[in-house]
Structure formats: C-alpha cells, structure tokens
Amino acid sequence: MNQFSSFVRKEFCHILRDKRTLLILLVMPVVEIILFGFAISTDVRNIRLGILDPSNDVATRSIIQDMDASKYFTVNLVLHTPEEIEEAFRKNKIDMVIVFEDKFYERVVHNGSASVQLLADGTNPNTAKIGVGYATNIIMAYQMRLSQKSAFSGASSATIRIVPNIKMLYNPQMKAAYTFVPGVMGMILMLICSVMTSIAIVREKERGTMEVLLVSPVKPISIILSKTVPYLVISIVNMITIFLLSIFVLKVPVSGSMAWLIIVSILFIFVSLSLGMLISSIVKTQVAAMLFSGIGMMLPGMLLSGLMFPIENMPVLLQWISYMVPAKWYITAVKCIMIQGLDISYCLTELYVLLGMAVLFIFISLKRFKYRLE
Amino acid sequence: MKNRNDILDAAEMVISADNLTKCFKDFTAVDHITFSVRKGEIFGFLGANGAGKTTAMRMLCGLIKPTSGQGFVAGFNINKEAKYVKKNIGYMSQNFSLYEDLKVWENIRLFGGIYGLNDKEIADKTNILLKKLGFEQERNKIVKSLPLGWKQKLAFSSAIFHEPKIVFLDEPTGGVDPSTRREFWEMIYDAADRGITVFVTTHYMDEAEYCDRVSIMVDGKIDALDTPKNLKATYNAENMDQVFRQLARKAKRTAK
Numbered sequence: 001m002n003q004f005s006s007f008v009r010k011e012f013c014h015i016l017r018d019k020r021t022l023l024i025l026l027v028m029p030v031v032e033i034i035l036f037g038f039a040i041s042t043d044v045r046n047i048r049l050g051i052l053d054p055s056n057d058v059a060t061r062s063i064i065q066d067m068d069a070s071k072y073f074t075v076n077l078v079l080h081t082p083e084e085i086e087e088a089f090r091k092n093k094i095d096m097v098i099v100f101e102d103k104f105y106e107r108v109v110h111n112g113s114a115s116v117q118l119l120a121d122g123t124n125p126n127t128a129k130i131g132v133g134y135a136t137n138i139i140m141a142y143q144m145r146l147s148q149k150s151a152f153s154g155a156s157s158a159t160i161r162i163v164p165n166i167k168m169l170y171n172p173q174m175k176a177a178y179t180f181v182p183g184v185m186g187m188i189l190m191l192i193c194s195v196m197t198s199i200a201i202v203r204e205k206e207r208g209t210m211e212v213l214l215v216s217p218v219k220p221i222s223i224i225l226s227k228t229v230p231y232l233v234i235s236i237v238n239m240i241t242i243f244l245l246s247i248f249v250l251k252v253p254v255s256g257s258m259a260w261l262i263i264v265s266i267l268f269i270f271v272s273l274s275l276g277m278l279i280s281s282i283v284k285t286q287v288a289a290m291l292f293s294g295i296g297m298m299l300p301g302m303l304l305s306g307l308m309f310p311i312e313n314m315p316v317l318l319q320w321i322s323y324m325v326p327a328k329w330y331i332t333a334v335k336c337i338m339i340q341g342l343d344i345s346y347c348l349t350e351l352y353v354l355l356g357m358a359v360l361f362i363f364i365s366l367k368r369f370k371y372r373l374e
Numbered sequence: 375m376k377n378r379n380d381i382l383d384a385a386e387m388v389i390s391a392d393n394l395t396k397c398f399k400d401f402t403a404v405d406h407i408t409f410s411v412r413k414g415e416i417f418g419f420l421g422a423n424g425a426g427k428t429t430a431m432r433m434l435c436g437l438i439k440p441t442s443g444q445g446f447v448a449g450f451n452i453n454k455e456a457k458y459v460k461k462n463i464g465y466m467s468q469n470f471s472l473y474e475d476l477k478v479w480e481n482i483r484l485f486g487g488i489y490g491l492n493d494k495e496i497a498d499k500t501n502i503l504l505k506k507l508g509f510e511q512e513r514n515k516i517v518k519s520l521p522l523g524w525k526q527k528l529a530f531s532s533a534i535f536h537e538p539k540i541v542f543l544d545e546p547t548g549g550v551d552p553s554t555r556r557e558f559w560e561m562i563y564d565a566a567d568r569g570i571t572v573f574v575t576t577h578y579m580d581e582a583e584y585c586d587r588v589s590i591m592v593d594g595k596i597d598a599l600d601t602p603k604n605l606k607a608t609y610n611a612e613n614m615d616q617v618f619r620q621l622a623r624k625a626k627r628t629a630k
Contacts, residue, residue: 002487002490002491002492002493003487003488003490005487006483006484006486006487006488007484007487007488009483009484009487010473010476010480010484013475013476013477013480014473014475014476017475017476017516018475207469207474208467208468208469208471209471209472209473211437211465211467211471212465212466212467212471213488214437215435215436215437215460215463215465215542216460216465216488216489217457217460217461217488217489217490218488
C-alpha cells in the first residue's frame, strides 16, 4: 500500500508542478461552458427583416412594430416592389421578407381574412425555420388581439381563428445552452481522462523512467492505476464546476435526479480513464498518444456524439459508428436525466453500454500492458 | 588490488548465466552467453554498440524473458522468479532514472516507497544520504536544475537506496567529464565494499580498468572474460583500449 501511495503522491507532484497545464485543465470547463452557453449560441437573434407593405395601414404597421420590437427581428429594409426582394437577398441585406397583401386591414375587418407571405433565405435552413416560426407567432398574436377587440366591441363578426399553439417541449425558451451542457460535459471529461492519462503514461515510456519502474518490484497495475488517480480527482472537480456553472449561471435546471447524474458522470469518467489506459498501451510516443486520443477520439467523439449534429439524420453507417463513441451514450443519458428529467429507468440502455465499455476497456488494457519491455 | 581478488575468490556467486539467449524474430541479439559474477565484485560488461549488452542486462533484471537458457540472480531464477529478482536488485539506466520535474528529496522518497520502505526509514536515510553526497543545500531543488554529474550521482544513490544485493548500471557515466567520472567510480567502490555487487556496462576503456573482471561481448557472444590485468597479458596489450580494439575488429554486426 505504501508503494501505491508513494506513486500517487508522485503523480500529484508531477501535475501540481506543471501549473500551466493544471490551470488549463481547471479553467477550460469554465471557459467552454460560458462560450457555448453565451457566445456560440444557436439561438437566432436579430434576423434582418425586409418589409414589402403596399397597404401601409393600421394593421400592417402594428405587426411591423411588433416585429421590430421583438429581439428576434430588426427591420432592415423597406421595399417597394416585388422585384427588389430578390436583389436584397442576393446582396445579403436581409434574411427574411414579410409581404403584406394590399388593403390588408380592410380585408381583415370585412372578409375576416388576409394573407401575408413570409420569404426566408433557405441557404441557412436553421435560421430560416426559426425565423418563420417567430414571425408566425407575432402575426398570430396580433390577430388574437384584433379578434378579441372586435368581439368585445361587437362591431363586426370577425372570426376567431385557431391560433396554433407551438409549445417547445423540454426547452420552452428555446435556450441553446440547455443542449450544450451535456455535450460540453462529455467533451471535457473525455479530454482530461483519455488524453491526459494516456499522455502521462506514455511520457514515462518515452523518457525511459518506465524501465526503472518495471525493474522495481512494483506491480504494473499499480503503476498504471496510480496514474489515473489524479485525473480522476481533476475530472470530479470539473464535473462539479460544470454542474454549478450550468445551474447557477446558465440557469439550466436539473430536472431529474442529481444522484443519478453524478453516478452516470463518474461511470463515464471511468470509461474515459480506461480508454486512456488502453491508448497508452498501444502507442509509444506522447505525440502519438496526443494524436490518437485527441484527433482519433475527440473529433469523432464531438461529431458523432450528437453534440453538434443530430445522429438521426446521419447515414446508417455513421449511425453505427456513433454507437461506438462512449460520449454519445453519456450525452444521451445526461440529456435524459438533466434536461428531460426522466427517471433512470429510461436510460438503462445507456447505463449498461457505458458499464460494458468500462469493463471491456479495462480488461483489454490490462491484458495489453506489457510488464516486460519487449 | 590483490587483496580484493583474494576475497572475491572465496565469495559466493550472485549472478550466473547459463547459455542465455535472446532472439528477436530472426535476429539473435544475445547468443548463448555463460558467465558468473561473485558477491561484491565490480563486473564490467563491455561491447560495441549493438553487441547485445543492454539486452543481456535486461534479461538479468527480469525485464525481458530469455528465448532459451537459464539465469540466476541473487539466488532466483530469472525465468520463473522475476518478482523476487526485482526485489533484490537496483537499476540505473543510461537516461538516468530520475524524474526531472520532481525535487531531489521527492525522487528519493519515491524510490524508497517503491521498495517498500516506510516514511520514517525513508526520511532518516534521505538525511544521511544527502549529507554524504554533500547535497543538503539541494534537497528542495528540482532535479532538472542540477548538473549532469550530480544527477548521475543522485540516480546511483537512489538505485542502491534500498541496499540491493546487486546493482545494474547501464552506461552510467555517459557525457560527463573525467573528474566527475572518477568521483562516480569512488561511489561504485564504496558500494562494492559494502557487499553490493556492481554489474556495469560502459564505453570508456579507462573505466574498464577499474573493474575487478571484464567481459567483452562481440556480436552477441562473450569473446573474453578475465581480470583487466590478465586480458592485457593475453592480448599482449598495453591497456584495455587495445584489448577492446583487437576483439571488436572481428565484429560483423554494425551498430543499431
């Protein structure tokens, strides 16, 4: 036991002495959460709006005012002829155009219906879809007000049309930060555990100190396990930081069980640590370890974990590959527990897959770890 | 010197190799070597680069398994009892075994811990060691900041910190000046006087003269094994350098 503890002490010495790396490891989650939460928001704001309004009456003006007042739109351009629309799009002056019918208010009041056209730039489908959605909501809201007013005054028989009530499940405010929190968690834990652990082990091989350790009576397993202890501690600190930040700064509520969230996270930390051990048993140099775990694991991890692109839309082959990415299972489980607030019984599959991966990786890396230098 | 040899003649064997062989695929790195080393002896293990010195040494340390042949180190079979062999040996590699980013005392504590010494023992022995080396001022220094010669002395002291029966030194004095090497060899003699057997590989022929016995490996085989004095007589040479040149000339293998 004294052997093991002197190794662990040594590992902590290594890490504490390298202050810059330690600082990066501890600050990185904070920066990433803030970046993803605020800066790289996929929320759509300030859509540049063009207006083509031949009516220019009380109704259209009111709608335009509502649009401009909302944080989603800024009226950028007032158009006069339909021909100008295409030109404005081509010159990238606007993202969306709202076209009113002529005699808009008259039609609404007398016929009970009037049409308005929304043209959006489809090259950016995400923004277009969201923009059209917001605009529709604003128009519907106006129509509601109008209907209520006329019904109340009894002036005309304006029909109250059914306003489609679009409710966003799980993310009522459409906050992008919600979905990023599990993703960032997965990425950071993966980075620290896999990349740092594999580098730390391979460094000893590269510098020749591993040889000296192997000549000693210490069991190879203790050498490897002692390497993972400090990173386990750092990962847990990071996990707590991320949770605190997302709860108190990003105001992402933890809908489900906090206990299960921590259990799943620690399970994922074990998977990543064992993956780091596995990588270190394959590669010989720190650069190779970096490339292998950094580019070989992180990139597919990020792209195929569902953090950036929905897995459902991927070709079947990529979907199959994504099943092999541990982060995918972890992110799904965290979304399930943290955002959707579902019971653990809904993400048992994820739990078992992660458990299986941890066992498999540890088993292979122990088998592979050569205690004799050959 | 004569005295020393008389004592050694009576000493027991602590290392013995019997037709020890190591093949890597179709390349025979070490080819049926047979020799033995006595307790307290300073045994020089010479050979050109690629002659198989390091491979032979690694087999004796239990780092790699021999392809064939037997070996006993400190009374244990290197094939079957590597675990016990490891407990009784110290090892210093050519890229010295220290952690450059750790402090002097942290390195010593680690080596003490590895060999199962408790904190109290380690603390006491560390004080004695640093005093002996004259390193008390450097106790809290990061190893990286020490001069090469000091690092090597510290590495050697760490390798014998747990009082092993045998210490294996793989080119311990590479890259330092003659006077530092001289001091290093004084430490080796000191260890040998305490009964620690020293098994050392080297490139420096003047160092070979300091050994009790010297073996010279050529192309995986031991071509000569005797005291420096006898070797010089046999090969009719003035110094070990000439002995080595005569033998190494036959080598067919080129350095790795």
